[in-house]
Structures are given as structure tokens and as C-alpha cells.
Amino acid sequence: MDIRSIQKVPIFSKLNERDSEQLNGIIKVKTFNKDEIIFFDTEPYRGFYFVVTGLVKIYKISKEGREHILHLIEPHNTFAEVPLFENIDDVFTNDFRYPANSMALEDHTTLGFLPAHEFTEMLKNNSSISLKMLSGFAKRLRHLSRHIEEISLKDVTKRVAGFILKEHKTQNIGTTKNINEIRLNISKNDLASYLGTIIETLSRTLKKLQNEQVITVEGRTIIINDPDRLKELSE
Amino acid sequence: MDIRSIQKVPIFSKLNERDSEQLNGIIKVKTFNKDEIIFFDTEPYRGFYFVVTGLVKIYKISKEGREHILHLIEPHNTFAEVPLFENIDDVFTNDFRYPANSMALEDHTTLGFLPAHEFTEMLKNNSSISLKMLSGFAKRLRHLSRHIEEISLKDVTKRVAGFILKEHKTQNIGTTKNINEIRLNISKNDLASYLGTIIETLSRTLKKLQNEQVITVEGRTIIINDPDRLKELSE
């Protein structure tokens, strides 16, 4: 794997030449097409991943078959590292499983895979990695707390409005001119699942916002007509 | 503070004499009565806490005033450490806030408080602490994922059944004989808020389970009459 792809992963940034090379020796590259499963939550834990290109969803499924997306993982981010640390002594003795299911959402999704035991060995000599992982975990904890707040305290309209605003913010990072539109990189179905609802309800909610002239929906593009009102609606 | 209270906190266990003493010098003891606020989510971040005795809730409140409890923190556990690591370089420059609200649920709730900057200094010379914190964060991430799964994919009956079973399991750790009852250490109101519902709905749900002879509710004691059925109901 190109060493620059590794260095773009926050927890591996600023590693010295030697460590980067060692890491590169551990990493296995895996490629998935759209809708291919990366792991199930029933599988024994083998190691964690980072996204090089493409998009990955982490999700749970209820007995009745309803899906809820916990995370969408974009390039340079890791996933499934949590079990590594849950009970650091017996990851290997106990039959640890993956905490959720994982699926590629785009064709040619390329991942780096780090086997648990090799990586754990490397950690021992690299306390800088664990500090960066702490930072990564902290961000994720914050994200999950917000997520709970959203789905437990806000109705679907607020969640949709909030999502559009958040997405607008992140998509405009680095750009100077403020384009008032966002582009969804996931299907409406996946978006609904991420927002803790179903596609019909999402569709109706977008329609309602459109009727109120707050946004305009054109396929996977959403134009924000009235940012202030959208902010009000998201609370 | 009694040094043994410190050593019972997982992230501080197995520290040597010198480090424990140093830590003890940093810790400020604070005591709260029932319903007293420990911090609001609007407050600038100053540091984190651990519970010595008592009980603490971490919660969010919606604009409409509805509350949702994210965590209940029991003795020996830490809370509000997350912001320490979110952006490790600028905890102090940026105006970081506490991630949620926090309130004592019992009289004489005693907490240890660790100011952010003193603790961060100490971390630099103690990589063993950061590994233990990683483990603590991992557990909490797992907990929050489950929580999301619960409230987004399960109805109230399943959540209540699941809660009773989980509580029964944890309350029976260490005991040999298997007592078929649990004792709530929080009000029904708080339990409802923790389960993502309201007290009326919780009351009805417990009544329903009682009518079906699955449990018997006597104030804050719940007797499990039919564990198998309860498990079925929780899925």
C-alpha cells in the first residue's frame, strides 16, 4: 500500500519512517464492491480497518429486519478498533465478536486491514498511537452522544434539518465561496436509516420542507433556499 | 482523600506509590446532595470526575424540556473525561464545554475532581493510564452503541425487559445463590428517562408485564417470576 495512504489516517500520522514501514508490513489491502459485507456482528473479531477510498456503513439490524446505521465511515478513518481495548487481556481468549455489521456502500471501496495481534504488538512500542486513538475514541463518543440526543429528543423534521445543515458545513470546509447546496453520497434509504427513520417518512419530510420553500430537492442534490428557517427548524 | 478510593478507579489501579500520592495531590473532593447539579453542558470544561460514593446521572435536555439520561455513573467510575482528548492541543485555547449535564441522584454523593491541566501533565509521564483510559472509552463506546440500538430498534416493552435482565445480571455478580429479584436504585422517572420514554409509559409497561405474570413490582423491587418469558420479550 502507498505509504501516503497510511499517513493520512489520523492515528498513524507523524509516525517515523521505520514505524510506517513496519505498519505497512502488517496491513492487508482488501477491496469490496457496493453492497458487499465487510463483517457481521456474529463474526469473531480478527482486527480493524481503515478506509482508503469509498464509503462504509456500520449498522445494526433488529430481529424484525429494521436497520439502523450507527456510523458512515469516509476515507482516512478507522473502524472496528473498539474491541481491541474492551478487555485488553483477553481479546484473544474470549470469543470477541465485531460490535456491529459493516457493508461497503460504493464500488471499489478499498480498505486497509490490521490484524488484532500484530497491531497490539506494535502498540506496545508506540504510546503516541494510543494517545491518538484516545482522541479518535473521544470524537466518536461525542458523535454517538449527539446521535442519541438526536434520535431520542428530536422529531424527524429536526433531524433532517440538522443533517442538512451539518452536511452543508462539512462539505464547505476549505472552500471560500459558500455554495448553498449539498450533495448526498448515500441513498435516501441509507439516509433514512442513519436518521433513525424509514424512507417513506424521510420522503414526506423532504417534501414538506420543499413545500415550505426551505429547500429544493433534485435527486441527490439538496439546495438550501432559506438557511435561517432551516436552522430554526433544526432548533 | 483515602488512597484506596483512588485505587478502586480502574484507570488509576496499579499505579505505584509515588504516582498515587502525586494524583492525590491533584484531586479535589466535592460533595453533592440529591438533585444538585454537578455541571451543565453550557459550562466551560474544567476537568473530570470520578464517583467515590453515591450516584450520578449524565443527561441531555431538549428545548421542550424532555430529558434523556445517557449514563448512570456508579462508584469507582469516571465521567466527563472525553473532552480532554477531543482536540488534545486546544482544550484550553478553544472554549470547550461539558458534553452533557450532570446531577447527583443521592445525598452525600462524593466525587473526586481532576482539573484538566494538572491531569494532562500527569498523563505525559504515565502511558499506562492512557491505555486504561482507552479501555474505559472502549467500554463506553460499546455501551452507547447498545443504547442506540435499544432506543432506535426496540419498543418500550423490549427495552424494559432487557433492562430488568441486564440489571439482574449485574446485581448478581459475585453472589452464588441466584436471587430472582432486582432493586432499582433510581426513581421510576429517571428509569423512564434512561430508557428513552416517560414515566406514564413505563408504568403501563410494568403493569402489562405484571398482568402477564412475568414480573411482580413492589415499589422499587421487581421480582422476576418468569425469566424465560422475560428473555423472549426482550428478544
Place this chain on the structure above:
DNA sequence: CGTAACCTTGATTAAGATCAATTCTCGTGG
């Protein structure tokens, strides 16, 4: 024994899920 906090119960409402039927969109092959 009085009162406040806590809890239960009932009636009603509202949000969103479910079920069902179209319609739209876009890639593929003729």
C-alpha cells in the same frame, strides 16, 4: 396526620411505521 413527591390510571392525540400502489430514473441491450 398532613403534605409533597412519586406513581398510577384513563382518555385523547399525534407522529411516524406499515402496507400497498404508482411513478421516476437510469443503465442495458436491441
Place this chain on the structure above:
DNA sequence: CCACGAGAATTGATCTTAATCAAGGTTACG
């Protein structure tokens, strides 16, 4: 270039769950 078909999205009608509103009952504790 068009027609077809499959998957994605929309729309409508109905149903279910749980929230809300309101009133009354229980418990604990000074």
C-alpha cells in the same frame, strides 16, 4: 436512439405506539 426493466423514490390510506393531558391514588417523612 429507444424500449425495457429493475431498483429507488414518492404518494396515499391506515394502523400502532407511545406522548400528552388530566385526574386521582400512594407513600414517605417531618
